[in-house]
Amino acid sequence: MLRLRFHGRGGQGAKVASRVLGTAAFLDGYNVQDFPLYGAEKRGAPITAFTRISRENIMERGVISDPDIVIVIDETLLSDPKAMPLSGLKKGGVVFVNTPQSPLESKERYSITDHVITLDLTKIGLDMIGKPVLSSLAAAVASRIAGIGEDALRDALEKELSGIISDRGILEKNTEAALYCYDAVVPVQMKTTESIREGENVINIPFETARVSSPAINATGNTPLRRTGNWRVFRPVWDYDLCTRCMTCVARCPEGCIQVNEDGYPYADYENCKGCLICARECPAKAINDVREMHSQSEEGEL
């Protein structure tokens, strides 16, 4: 049995990717399970989805804690202590990372000893579909790594996406981009062993009464420590030559991330700006540009 785990952020398409892969494998004659980890759905929040593929009947249930293949749709999750995409990956397994970096660079950067495959899905999505929606692209990459046929993938995309995407043209662009990714990935021979990776840090919490175990937060206003800045695909950048200091961007920012400096010019807290770009759209002077983020090319996704 092949066990795959997808890691993405809400809105990127991890859930749909796992579904498309499942359908493709099913159409290719396999027994299949696919399902997301249930959680409150939020754009930007870490999302996990699972696919099991087997020639035999699948009797296993529940989340996959020991995957053979991990598909990382959002690179910033690799350093997120809550997501931990590499957790439980079997020795000899394969890690796919959506990044402009080479596999070797990613291996070094994230200290991965297993086989790494990389492709800049975000760029392909933006170039070929016009949006950083990566479900079909990630499904294509996963299908290729899992050894699923191209025709089955094509049929699965049609079957699963036609219910979600009403525009025929966008659906075709998705399929085209997916097949491009399918061909761009070099298939690998995979031999995984069941042994668990070392250094896994699992903490067992004992049962306590409600008064002890209920989480009381005694701090005030500490969410900026979460640093939601790594949700961005584009960052807003101000052109102070055009800025009229009208305060529109400050009033329009849902996060309250935009402040003004001593001279009255606005600037963003990039550590937490989620990149919604309301500011850029609302700016009457058109003084705010959107610039594609390259999280991987800087320290901790800050610049």
Added chain:
Amino acid sequence: MDTIPIRSIREIPPEENMLSGTPACAGCGGLLTLRHCLKALGEKIVIVNAASCFTLLSIYPFTPFKNSWLYTAMACAPAGAQGVRDALDILIKKGKLDPEEDLKVVVLTGDGSAYDMGLSSTSGAIYRNLDFYYICYDNEAYGNTGFQQSGATPFASRTATSPPGGARPTGAQLQKKDLFEIWNSHRPPYLATISPAYPVDLVNKFRKAEQYKGPKLFISHSSCPPGWGFDPSHSVSLAKLAVETGIWPLKESVHGKVEHTFVPKKFKPVEDYLKEQERFAHLFKPVRQEDILKSIQETVNEYWRKHKLLS
């Protein structure tokens, strides 16, 4: 508190009482509403939050708030507010809390709680003339669980439980409840609709509400990028279109007497608003559903005619 109305966004209080880094979606219209509400309300408040998207704002060990926050089940936030208000009153009466240190009790819920599950406990709280604020951010479905239809879902919207297609090409079959009128029938001291796209109007309404003891209720239309299906950057422009097309009237009611606080000089066609959202895409593609579009426009026209603001 200053009761002279502010005139521009430059006069909005600069203090941020809700900090960044929340788990809310990028471009959340409800969050923008809440940010301005908290600027208007100040720091001395207690939020009583019914289960909704915004219960995820405070997740152990993080909170974006400078104030206290209490989580209740979906149906009973106003009942929770009654308990908090009573506790504060008793502490003041016993001399254990300086009246200067008193807190405003603020209920915060989504439309699922306000329009559906929490309607009876809200009715009870208004009936008892509980001294509290109520902020409902209305994104017109159960957004937190994947956008299922609620009593606030407008006619013809696609939701997870009203997918258009086959025998029912319309999407949601039912009309949105008029929560403003339901609440207004209780004659609360202050009731208003607000929008994240009109922060000056919003802040002024909170300032005006301040003078009244008893229920002060606010319903905010709240643009929802993942649920409605639009790019997060359009969040404010869509909220604005809802007002400019007449779909979301900005109004207030003092002891039951209703006044509109902003009437567009010329109403834009509702289509301008609908066509920007994936949840209404089935009305335009693959075939244009002319009769549905007409009936939505007619419902809006009827509202404004009834209020003698459209001939």
